[in-house]
Each structure stands twice: as C-alpha cells, then as structure tokens.
Amino acid sequence: MISYLHILPPVSGLMTNAICQVLYCRLSSKQKKLQLSVLIGLGIGFISVLLFQYLFASTSDSLLDLGFLCMANIIIYIGLSFCYFGVIGLGLSLRIRIMDIINNSSLHPSYEYLSHKFNAPSLFERRIERLINGGQIREVNGKLYSVDSLFMRIAKLNAIIKKFLTGKKSEFD
C-alpha cells in the first residue's frame, strides 16, 4: 500500500542535495567549486534517496511494485535536481547579466550603454575559456577544435530537437 511516506525519498534527496551543495560551495576554496558542489550534492542526495527507499522497502506489496516505486522516486529526484541545477545556473545566464547591468546603473541605461557594458566579446571569450578548462573543447596552436565529449553529444541532440520542434537550426535562422 502506497502511503505518504513513499513520497519522502525524492523530497529528502533534494533537500540533502541542496544542503550539501551549499555547504561545499561555502566551505571550499577551489576554483571549480560550483561545478564540484553540484556533483557532490547530486551524489549524496542520490544516496539519501536510496537509503530512504530501503527504509520503506518493507511497506511495499511486491518486489515488482517496489522496483517501479524506486524507479519513479529516482526519476522524481533527478528531475527536481535538474531544476535546482537550473536555478543555480541562472547566474550564468545572459539575461541575468543584462538585468544586473540595469540594476547596477545609477541612471536608466540606454540600449547603447547596455550593449557597451554587456561587453559581448569578453563574455564569449570567458565562455571559450570555460569550455577549454572543462575539457569540452581544445586549443592547439591557437586553433580551437571540438572534443568528443558528453557536452558535444548534448549540443548535437539539442540541434536535432531544435530542428524537429522549431524547424530551425538556430534561433537566428
């Protein structure tokens, strides 16, 4: 019989994830602390989901039910963690950067002022550096190359889905 207790594993997993992520990020002095904190939070949260699932295992009717319940809870946990990751990642969004410029301007900024402060070349340079440091692209003798990584596969999949859903390769087509 399903009870309210069965909802606890993914919810507690998400809370554990967030607490561990925040704690690691606050206490660590490493350069890649944000990325590491996300992975650590995700891992510890996942263990917490499995532990809670194990604790409530005896209340399930059959092994098959338990298996499906476990799968559902793992999917809920991964989905909620992905959304949490999206909230953390908002700091990297171009839109937040634009809003930050407006927020920090003493006068109401014009389009030209915003564009100047936005400084697209330096921002894109930083993105390239991030990708090189993360091993997602490589630089050899001043030239940049793609790397067969998970990120590249995500980029390919994204392009395929974009083409299927919107009929465009890029939003600017």
Place this chain on the structure above:
Amino acid sequence: MKIFFIGFFLFCLAISVHLFIWKFRIPDKQLASLLNVFFFVFILWLGLGIVFLFDIKKLEFTLSAAEIMHISLLYISLSLSYVAAYSTIEADSPSLRINMLLLEKGESGIDRQELLSSLNMEQFFASRVGRLVEDKMIKDINGVYVLDTKGMILMNVVLYYRRILKISEDLG
C-alpha cells in the same frame, strides 16, 4: 506500478499536446505556452484524480490520496525538467553554439577571432534584450531600460543565492 505508468502517461499526453500545437503554429511566447500546456494537463489530472479518489462513477480502479500526490509529483518533476531543458531549445546557448560551430569545422579547427566573429554576438544581445522586454522582466521606457517587478524579484533571488553560495564570479 500505477504511479510510474500514470505519471509517464500524463507526461506523454502533455508532450503530445505540445507537439500537436507546435506542428500547427509555434507560439510567440514558447516557454509560457509550454507551461500552460503542462498546467492544463495537470488540472485535467486533478479532476480525474477526484473521480478515482471518491470512486464517483463506481469504477473498479481507485487511487488513494497519497498515490494521487505521488503521481502529481512525478508529473511535476518531469514537466519542469522538460521546460528547463526547452529553454535551451527556444533560445541558443552561447556554449552550445560554440560547440556546434567547432563541430562544423571538424579537423580543420577554427581561429579564436574567426570563431568570435561568426558567433553574431550582437544578435545574441539584441535577442536577449527583446525577450526580457517581452517577458516583462524589464521595461523599455522611451529608449531607456528599467527593471520590472518580475525582473527585480528574479534578480534578487539570484543575487541572494550567490551570496549564500559565496560566489564572486561575474554574472553571465
């Protein structure tokens, strides 16, 4: 088992409605429309949930309140993940775009300056400003920009969370 299958069925139903609408006409505000689709299916589910909970039509199949809540949580989790992922489909991500450009160049690679010039950086900026105005995050008042209430709230949440995480890196 019911939770898993009903949760996925609802999600697939919402995706089907989304694909059906998108094949006819892509809405102007894609993310808002997508959220409406998921919300519509959720409301439909809650209505059905009441039928199954109280067995109004004397059906063989009933659900407990805990099961309805669990199914709802699975559906919400899947829906929000899809919406979050869709934001990178609706608007190009600079990192993904860089990767795709490098992929197109293949073994010949690309010079840093050449890559930067083929990224259409000004287009990225113009598109984001346009979307912020459309989404009522910022207001365009005779050529100058101010944060709208929605934008102010979001901005404060992001800044507050960055303070909690002790992140000093620049935004963007």
